Amino acid sequence: MKKTVQNLQVISHRRLNSDHVVLELKSDEKLDGILPGQFANILVDGSQKVFLRRPFSIYLVDYNCNTISVLIKAIGDGTRILSDQSIGNQLSVIFPLGNGFILPATPTKVLLVGGGVGIAALMILAKMLKENGHQVVILLGAKRIVDLVELEEFAKYGTVYTTTEDGTHGTKGYVTDHSLFREECSSFGKIYTCGPEPMMKAVARLALIHHVNCEVSLENTMACGYGVCLCCITETIDGHRCVCTDGPVFDIKRLKWQI
């Protein structure tokens, strides 16, 4: 689907815990062909404090109802205002933006690794992978049990494992401490990851060691979100590339990460 700027209506607001909500936004137009990993750039209110739009991964798409969902973690003014939207409110949204994850061509066993709010980019990916006949394993990491959200939703699309830093759910430690990254790692045909950069780098390092293809979704700060301001760049083997148009998804072999 071509990128558009539309006023979408908030039709549902689902609070997951004290700081996570899922907003479902309805378009008056027919949606089609949104790729997993693409994002939406949402105008909060254009006010003095929250002047620029805020980018969010497209969490789920419902083509029957022409809605997209976003999962928002409140960390600052913009995300707090968005978390408090009431049903019926209109939001100006530019979407779909960015390139999206590449699905394997043949049925493959894949691993999805999400940390923090990075899990938002992985839900629609998990769904599409399952629909395309791939075997999906999902590993989600968080600080504490309360920060692990949407486990049942993920379980619809694959086997879910968890890690928490304090050991209150699943394996204690970071995602990379999980046994999936030891004996089983090379059994995966591909690893997809989104989360805090140190986590993605640690996952990328293990993927390289085990010779597994790996795509990461970056979250650089953005001004426009559609390739004209050149503010969101990351270093790649081809030079500076915009995360909003060449990404947000990159094959780790293209990134100049010191890992």
Place this chain on the structure above:
Amino acid sequence: MADLNIDIAGLKLKNPVLTASGTFGYGTEFEDFYDINTLGAFVVKGTTLHARQGNSYPRMAETPSGMLNAVGLQNGGIRYFVDHIYPKLLRFDTNILVNVSGSTVEEYIACAEQIDDLEHITGIELNISCPNVKEGGMAFGTSCPAAEAVVKSVRKVYRKHMMVKLSPNVTDITEIARVVENQGADSISLINTLLAMAIHAESRKPVLSTVTGGLSGPAVKPIALRMVWQVYNSVKIPIVGMGGIMNATDAIEFFLAGASAIQVGTANFIDPLATQHIISGIDDYLERHKFHSINEIIGELQL
């Protein structure tokens, strides 16, 4: 519908709304949003003789009613522009200006010479005001002898419309404006971004990799208006005003201060359709105040 046509020293525009360099890519990025032929003109990304990687990430900081950028003129160089971008611009039926920057006078000249050969490019905007490059850039726009040297030299090789873009990072902008006029500029555009800074208190670090960057957006509008007004009262050549224009009312303020046309920059990021709303809003204003043409309000500030 009022008459929005405007003639800027021979540059004929169907309306006085342009887009600002560095905020509109090469125009093609906007084609999904609207027909960009509706614009009076658009100004493409800053172009230099040699390819530039630009500065490292982070290059952007959001600030109250604005943003800082430190892109540092990332571009593929003039050869890349001519071979790969220019062919894509041929299908557009509106004025296109190329924004040109350089580290030395020779680089400006070499770049302008190559653009002079491009039939479909109506003019250049000589950027003597970029605050985000170490050498050159703003240095040419903050000293009268340097501005004189670069404008004079480029004038010798460039035959079409030459707009010169001024830096607001000076004590007296009228001095530079007069020098630029005397050396043969056809028009003056202003303002480029204001040198500024953002600090992250928790980490005690600068937000930008370059420490300082250029401020744009509504935060700079009062300064931009003041400078357009001052320059309008100092030179005879037409002025293209910009700095924080978000809507038609902002644009009208610039016309009243003396601008013959305006450029929309940062507003494109907030609303990709900003220029379309501004064009129709200017028309509404003129009709509401019973003016027949945009020309009737230029410099018509009631003192």
